[in-house]
Amino acid sequence: MKKHTLLLFVLFLLNLYSESLRAQYTFFSPKENFAIEVSLPNSDLKRLPIYRNSISSLIIIGDHIIGGTTANEGMTPFVFVASLKQRQVVEIKDLNEIIPGQLAIQTGFCRGESNALFAGTLANKKTDGSNGDGHLFQVDIGQDGTINISDLGNILPGEGILSLTLDAEKKTLYGVSCPSGTFFKYVIDTKKISTYKNIAATGEQIKTLKEYDLGPENYLSRSLIQAEGFIFGSIPINSLFYFDTKKDSFQVMKDIPEVWGRRTLGQVESWTRSTNGKIYGGNAGDGQLFEIDPITKKIKNLGKPIGMNRLRGLSFGRDGKLYGIAGGQPGYAHLFSYDDQDGFTDLGNPEFTMIAPGIEQGILWRGFQLGTITSSEDGKYIVMGEDESLSQLLIFAPDDKYEQRIGK
């Protein structure tokens, strides 16, 4: 009898515990939120096929969301255009039709004169097993969303382009190649290429990194940013650098904010710039957000938004808050916001409503794995792209006040 009483009591306590957890999280539900169906196999709608749609590059020009994808090995990526007003994909373009053999568009898009967009690719292996040649390319989007892609050629044989940024005044692109980690400069008008070995990992560093089973995509700078005539990025092991575009010289800065014992994981994978001129970076290794004053070069560790590594994207909304994507595999990515006054707010997995032909009643789409984030030109919309086998766009308009929806 006593045993049964005890058992019932334990079950009662466990249930209380379980119920409280069941209601432990709410979904972030700004008034204006929606998802755009980008990927759907076997459809007459303009949609991307499976395994070729992980959204790894995003930019918004006017009403157009322009995306670049990453494919599974041996497959090729797409460029697509979606309309914010229409809330649907309006155009897709298979990159293989223009530049064969490519694997991924991971650099993001750099916006140049007349809204010309520049991006770089990582290539699939060649048939003989050797490294493929990644390309630089230009994208021009027509008013109706038509996509025109121009191949600007390969920077280095056997190398892809992992990261890219633009100095619009100098009309010059700066990038990091992969796997060697060669820094390069590409003058848009003259197509002149200059390469620099200064930030490539040394033999000793590569040996150390291999001990931790880390490859070039894990330790090379996955993101670059231009500010005040300097190009900022990261170099192994766990350091920041800047390239002075006036002097064509490199300077190694202080370490990336880290968690003790995890230095080898240090890698900048996202940057953005605020209106006050400061730049904000994200450490893939441990998920710290940090800020740099590009003039004084002072680095400040702002901490971690969630208890996971990765900080895959950063972008400012019109409310002045910084929005970002933290975490990811093997857990779930979280949307977060940050400002100096409130600090971090973890907004969790976004779950927004998707309406499209055939699902007019609307379904909920929950973003477990988010790869990239950007803002509309006026900052009204924040747009996130998924990193999935079938990836979609998740979009919201930042509000002053959010209503939280109880999770079910």
Next chain:
Amino acid sequence: MKNETKANMNGWKSFTFFHRMRGEKLFIMMLLVWCIMAEIEVKGQGKEITKKNITFIEYPDFPGKVSTWGSIGYNAKYNTVFIGVTNHHDRVGFYEYNPALKKMKLKGFINDLGYLRPYQWQAKIHSKIVFGSDGMTYFTTDGGESREEYLMDHPAGYVGGFFMKWNPSTNTMTNLGMAMPYESLKDIDIDMETNLLYAVSYPQAHFLVFDPAKNDLRDLGRLGSSHVPRVIFTDWWGNCYYVDWRQRLVKYEKDKGILVFAKNSLPAFEGTPGGKIITGITAFAKDHENKIIYLVTYGAKVIAFHPQKEGIGPVEDLGGVADTGDQPEWTPYVPNLNFGNNGKLYYLVGGHGNYVKENATILMELNPKTHSRRIIYEFPSNELGEATGSDIKDKDGNLYFAGRGELIPAPGQASSEYFEGKPNSQPIMVKFNPTKEVQK
């Protein structure tokens, strides 16, 4: 309206004309034929189904048991039914029912049988229990409760779901390993020719293909929306089916090793909410003779699916699961389906606070040829509040469901295994035969 009246009148005119021409004898003869036909139809229905056609079988030796989920399957080689019974927290009993001996036996608890450490706790077997042609028995495990999500680094967080194999001849469990970190495995199915296992993960709805012979696990990626469809099933060739967020069938073609997507969504009632659509199929049953797989959707449709070896075959809408009165037609909840030897489908409607009749679970019969359906039995929900299980039929045509009674009816509650902090659910196995009496 005018046309209809005219047609009817024409029909009457024809009859009277025929009658006049052939006389009274023919009329009487036709009446006789009609009576014989009606008698045949009555006989075809068999005797009225009574409590004697149904029995509840209890699970012994597990005082803390609370529920069963989809965790039931029939092993044709050994003529036994296997069931996973859980305390819905960290203990899952593995049971075997032998219809010949009429005996239900606890074979052990999966954490002990599968050599799981306490930090590898599992709250449920949510999957079916499936069988290779050699009688080897397979299932997957599930976190099954809130502490599963977001608390990966919690002291009692969830590590992920496992594939398990049970050998009925030696009574031994083999732990085949975990699938994805932190993800539960909601369902499993098997290609009986190769013993290739299929599974679906929760909460990210990844479709997995696992070859235990090679220890080769393929993750074919996320296929679902914000709610994970719980059921996968296989066809006669060992291909496996799931649904995407539009409730379109997605087929894994095992010969090619690829996913094939149906062009169109499965039938749904107009206005079915998106939350029902994304949840897809809740149960299935196979008519092996006619090569039809019957499906029930979360939107309460019964569908006849005619699989093809290559591509996705046609589907046929058999209508709703039950008359819903004032409620929308998509509301009934049916997480179970069986196909009787009499060619009719049987399913229990109700569960998760969702009942067609107040505080009652109804046993339905549907004739897939005529689309006619009827209620054949009603259970108070405290006796039987919900039942799961797909396609469980023994060699004598007995049908089985993994059921549980809600001790206190909890209308509107999504999950009623507990109510106001107290265990509120008593699992039992339902044994049913539509054409003869059954025994425990």
